[in-house]
Amino acid sequence: MALKSIKDVVKTVKRPEKILQFGEGGFLRAFVDWQIDIVNEKTDFNGNVVIVQPLEKGMVDAMNAQNNLYTTVLRGMKDGKPTVETRTINSISRSINPYTDYDDYIALASSPDLRFIVSNTTEAGIRFDAEIDGVPVTLDQKPQKNFPAKVTAFLYKRFQAFKGDVSKGMILIPCELSDQAGLNLRINILRYAEMWQLGPDFINWFDEACDVCSCLVDRIVPGYFPLLTKEEDGKTQAEHICEKLGYEDKLLDSAELFHFWVIESKKSHEDELPLVKAGLSVKWVQNMDYYHTRKVRILNGAHTSSVLAAFLAGSNYVQDIVCSEKVGTGFNTPNADAQKFMRNVIFNEIIPSIDGDQEDLKEYAENVWSRFQNPFNPHR
Known part of the structure; x- marks a missing residue:
């Protein structure tokens, strides 16, 4: 018997956006959305996420088709054993394509509830373009193709x-790597404010009222495709997971168990976004150089x-x-010399x-060692 869709089994929760x-x-x-779901559960934050599709083509239609509900499948080593944890995410209210629903998108700029902007448009997304394909980037475009231009117009x-x-x-809080x-x-x-001549009042408001944070994000997210791996019975991992959940979810999202988020800001915004209070592995800092060096040298350095x-x-x-x-991952017997090295x-x-x-x-390094053992996320 076919499973019902997640939207027919799980009720959405309305909260201020x-x-x-x-x-x-x-x-x-x-x-991010996984953490906000936990914050809603464990604190009085009471806030939802509105997703904006950065590019003309994307997956907001698929998101809306499931009422923006989906399941995270976290897999990794815990207490020396392979572990799987699932969670139904109920922190997204809606998803908008600004190229087709610009009015719905820009109306959010007038929302008194809105307080945070997060993004991951790839590192190439944070750049200045005076023109794209020979067309000037202007304030009146609906919307601008360039991400910082979109944000500037939205803030204005x-x-x-x-x-x-x-x-x-x-x-x-841009999460680009x-x-x-x-x-x-x-x-x-x-630069866009200057090019568009938005005036000193806007620039002073932006400097005084807005905080643009840098951050370090640390979680390996393979996503949906590893779940398409077929088991011995011919069914995919995704099919087995959905059978256990009791509903069909076309937006399953796999990740490792480990997470760590360092947010560098003028001040901690924990009072408004209580990530630490919710028990999440998050640090608000004024300088994240140490954590950046720690991650790049130990995790990336060990890998390389x-x-x-x-x-x-x-x-x-x-x-x-x-x-x-003893882990029983199906990988080759480890080479003792390479392990020692x-x-x-x-x-x-x-x-x-x-x-x-x-x-x-040393504690972080042992975490990295355990993460490298993750049988669900093979690292070439």
Whole structure:
């Protein structure tokens, strides 16, 4: 018997729309929207996300077809055992395509409930374009194709709607995987404000009322496609998961169990977005250099440094090095020499090169080692 759709089984929850999200991809849904769902459950935040599709083509139609409901499938190692955790996400109220529903999109600029903007438009999305394909980028386009231009026009509309009220500013948290994404977004907003001659009053409002944060995001999100892997009975992992859930979900989103979010801002906004209070692994900081160095050197450094050792050991996956036979992942028996090499690099070469609490660095490194063992997310 065919399963009912998730929208016929799970009821949506109406809340004030407090977060505008540029991007509907797997990462934001398994990272930001997953966290907001937990914040709604465990605190009095009481706020939903509105998704805006950054490009002309995207998946907002698929999102709306399921009433913006979907399930995260978190998989990884926990207490030395492969673990799967599922959660139905109920934190998104609607998804908008601004290229076809511009009025619905721009009306959000006048919403008194809206307070945060998050994004993941790829690092290439945060750039300044005076023109695109020979067409000037202007304030009156509906909408602008360039992401910082969209944000500038949106903020200007909000500035006008609330007549420069500093209490109606926005907190922007771009999650693009690039250094100082917040700083780059802020610079580009100011460049568009200058090019469009939006005036000193708007610029002063933007500087005083808005906070553009940089952040570090740390969670591996393979998304839907790994769930298409077929099991011995010929059914896909997605089909088995849906059978256990009791509903069909075409937007399943897989990710690892681990998550960590560092938000660099003028001040903590925990009082308005209580991520820490909800028990999430989040830090509000004024300088995130330490956490950026820690992640890039230990996680990315360990991964990169292992390539030649793994190649010489005849291994194609990180798991071939770090996994022990008792995990039962189906990977090759780990090469002891390659494993020793990788741990030596991490603990005897990389960690001593980082200024900071050595115990914290070792704890993070052990987390990385456990993440590399994840049998559900094979790393080449």
